[in-house]
Amino acid sequence: MQDKQGPHPPATTSQRHLGELEVNCREASKLIDLAVDGLATDEQLQLLEFHMMGCSRCRSSFQMTMDISRITRTLSSPTPPPDLEARVRQRLAAADSSPSLSRKAALFRRIAYGAPIAAALLLVFGLNTIHPGSQRSDEYASEAVVGPSKEIRKGVIAKQEVAVAPFSGYRRNASPLTF
Amino acid sequence: MAYQLVKSGKRQKDTRSDSQLMVDLCGGDEDAFSEVIRRFQGPIYGLLIRMLGNEDEAEELLQETFCRLHRYRENYDPERPLVTWIFTIASNLAKKRWRRRSRWITVPLDYVNLTSPGKTAPHYESGRVELRASLEEAIGALPPHYREPFLLREKQGMTYEQIAEVMDIRIGTVKSRINRARTRLRRLLKDTWENWK
Numbered sequence: 001m002q003d004k005q006g007p008h009p010p011a012t013t014s015q016r017h018l019g020e021l022e023v024n025c026r027e028a029s030k031l032i033d034l035a036v037d038g039l040a041t042d043e044q045l046q047l048l049e050f051h052m053m054g055c056s057r058c059r060s061s062f063q064m065t066m067d068i069s070r071i072t073r074t075l076s077s078p079t080p081p082p083d084l085e086a087r088v089r090q091r092l093a094a095a096d097s098s099p100s101l102s103r104k105a106a107l108f109r110r111i112a113y114g115a116p117i118a119a120a121l122l123l124v125f126g127l128n129t130i131h132p133g134s135q136r137s138d139e140y141a142s143e144a145v146v147g148p149s150k151e152i153r154k155g156v157i158a159k160q161e162v163a164v165a166p167f168s169g170y171r172r173n174a175s176p177l178t179f
Numbered sequence: 180m181a182y183q184l185v186k187s188g189k190r191q192k193d194t195r196s197d198s199q200l201m202v203d204l205c206g207g208d209e210d211a212f213s214e215v216i217r218r219f220q221g222p223i224y225g226l227l228i229r230m231l232g233n234e235d236e237a238e239e240l241l242q243e244t245f246c247r248l249h250r251y252r253e254n255y256d257p258e259r260p261l262v263t264w265i266f267t268i269a270s271n272l273a274k275k276r277w278r279r280r281s282r283w284i285t286v287p288l289d290y291v292n293l294t295s296p297g298k299t300a301p302h303y304e305s306g307r308v309e310l311r312a313s314l315e316e317a318i319g320a321l322p323p324h325y326r327e328p329f330l331l332r333e334k335q336g337m338t339y340e341q342i343a344e345v346m347d348i349r350i351g352t353v354k355s356r357i358n359r360a361r362t363r364l365r366r367l368l369k370d371t372w373e374n375w376k
Contacts, residue, residue: 030354030358033354036361037332061365063376064369065361067376068364068365069333071310071311072318072333072334073334073336074311075311075315075334078224078234078237079221079224080224081238081241084216084241085213085216087242088242088246088249091243095250
């Protein structure tokens, strides 16, 4: 049947544009933001309008976002305290009169923040330098000399590795930082 | 000062630009500092109170914001807008406070002005008041990292670039956070909005 009619005629300009105007709801959501903020280009507005023609959900989202934006702008602004300037100037004068106090406070703050960091670094270096598994490897070596068969020995080692403290087992494979 | 002429008991409007005020402040003009406080106290207090949900803390940080502005006035670059610099100070102070609290904050509705300035049908206006109250509550329920860019955009009318500068994040992040804030608000306000519409 198609052969009789021949190949499809090339798409008209309007049909081509309709295909190009398709956006999904996710993309439309971004276009809604741009449109509400007044930053959408004519082309983007056209895309959005075309999408909303067939999508009631996005149309509703657009209207609601516009309303939210408009009402947010009209929300009441709380009144700042009337004596704000006087209080600010008072604080500035107090800070100027006792610079040594602020210097002490800065030093204390440095210590307060620095101490936990120093402790963490010590812990990391400590874990890297201590080898709790070294004694165990000697035990394995002695077992290897006098122990029974290879398979049984492997089983014993595997069981022991499960039973020992976690740090000794992980030492070779993982850095303490990965904890 | 020439700018602070007193005329019939009222102070004449200061026409200096924000940057000029800071330049004058650096030159020792304390009246310029008064004008900076007058210009920015409302917007910054509005942001802080919505971010912190506590009047006392908002007032304290408002004072601290202006103290820092005064203390570090020499660091101000007159080529850049003062509004982003001062909001950056306030935003950083608020972030510090959140870290100390380490929990999300819900803003109380004590300060919500429920008066309706419009002159339309009463049922429409009552719905509008309800929507405003619900909107305040919904904004308060947003996580701070969504709430802040949303408020800077909607209440202060800042551009995405300015918000990115204030919050020290990328523009793409600003866009996605505002998008998510709006999506959440739509979800939270769906029923109220349907009734009002």
